[in-house]
Amino acid sequence: MANKQLHKKATQDSLLKDLIKYRWIYILALPGLLYLLVFKYVPMYGVTVAFKDYSSRLGILQSPWVGMKHFMRLFASRDFAILLKNTLFLNVYKIAVMTPLAMVFALCLNAIRNVYTKRIMQTISYFPHFLSWVVISGITFQLFSPYSGTLNQILIKLGMQPMTFLSSPKSFKTMLVVFGAWKELGWASIIYLAALSGINTELYEAAQIDGASKLRKTWHITMPALIPTMVTLLLIDIGRIMSVGFEQVYVYLNPILYEKGDVFATYVYRVGLGQGKFSYTTAVELFNTMIGLVLLVVANKISKRLTEESLW
Template sequence: MKQVSAATPSVKQLSRVNRSRHMLSRLRRDKWMYVLLLPGLLYFIVFKYVPMWGALLAFKNYQPFVGFWKSEWVGFEHFRLFFDNPEFTMLLRNTLILSLYNLVFFFPAPIILALLLNEVRLAFYKRVIQTMIYVPHFISMVIVASLTYVFLTTEGGIVNELLLKYTGDKIDFLSSTEWFRPLIILQTIWKECGFGTILFLAALAGVDVEQYEAATVDGAGRWRKLWHITLPAIRSTIVILLILRMGHVLDNGFEQIYLMLNPLNREVAEVFDTYVYMMGITQGAFSYSTAVGLFKAVVGVILVLGTNHLAKRFGQTGIY
């Protein structure tokens, strides 16, 4: 038999060389596309991946004057203290209830609004309505909280003045434990609902008009078209956004809750975000607050992966 020379490249080596040449040719061809990619890549590296190193604070008893490396390693001690804390149950309950309210009331709101806008046939009115509902997204949450105070305060608030005129009584909305959660959800819907319709309207814009025409010929009404054409067109978008939303179950947004929080409604208003701020910034418990934040992040990752797995099991498109 003819012996293969040691200098003769193998099939694997040739394949590797061809892949390298193909990659280099793609880099030369699309070099400006990769240049455009650099700012976004640098942003994620500097502000998302490098700060992950700080998660080690959760396993140390960090002392600013000692430094990061020389601080004592305590393992899971801060996690144990957090789970044994009597306030843990209250924080978990408040956070989960607010997240449940968001999923039930806020998450479907942009979908319903997008479906309603999709039925508007006059382009001028549709653009006007879209502009009006997009504007609140660009208003600062500080302004939203201030407007809420102006309308609902018992000291001259418009709503309470009307209640006093017609019912002879006032309601302390801002300090009431019963009204705190409805106010948070109403603020969120008013501020973010319009902007949230963008993705759904973009998905609806890709629906073939001939499908609606064929359904009309077959005698289908608006509800039939909605159920069999419109909703299936945005189903994948709904599933993906739901998966991503599950990653924020323990994240209710610090700014909004902090602005509406006061000593009278703290029992239902204190959540993990405000607790991390209170412990980390106002009390200087950096390691302890990092442990709380890391707990939130781990739970969020687990929920995203679990929801994505369930979506794929039911034949839907996941995020990967």
């Protein structure tokens, strides 16, 4: 018993010393921790609305409990299968395109030896990231609008039929992924560029002496060095797999495209705020979040077993 108390006191003393030693680091982290507490954790109490028949007159505390009623309503809804399929497919599509594309783009940028050319290319590729989806949608509508769009005007002058790029259910998901790649490709390549800068140059020099070609160096040195970064980013993307960017989908969505383009985020906005069904849409969003959490945990375990890389 005495040994336990001594061990506990030693642990407390060690913790206190660490707090004093690294006090400025903790002070710097304090605003971020307060932000998470106030805006992320405290509002989580509102999740209880998913298990109640919420009334603005009664408030959250006084609204009656209904258990799993809203979840059962969601699972029985015709929209459920459409929303789940669209959300998963669109995100998997984006990850499948963006992951290799960002890596290849980073390799291409890294291969540029002229510093000024490299900086110009990086600036051009990063710039779209800072544009809102409202601006991006305005640009794309000017280009791809069925009759007034620049591309379709060219097709009409060539005697061809205009193409409905943005209003066709068949091409809607592909166009979203293409626009997303154009907007985020440069930004997504930053972490890969950082990983490339950390590779030991002596490995390339040794490979050069052995007569290895550029392709061999890339395959046997560069790619293995990028795999841990790729796995980490992939796991983060899987964690967000159910949260398609609301703005990206919403600015292009219309009733014709609901069956192919409607996702959980846009459905929650339309039904929750548009129709005032707060309890039901809270249940929808809670289900959406839990599925994302489960996918992240499963993917993390698979990654840890196969590649020994994981988030925890």
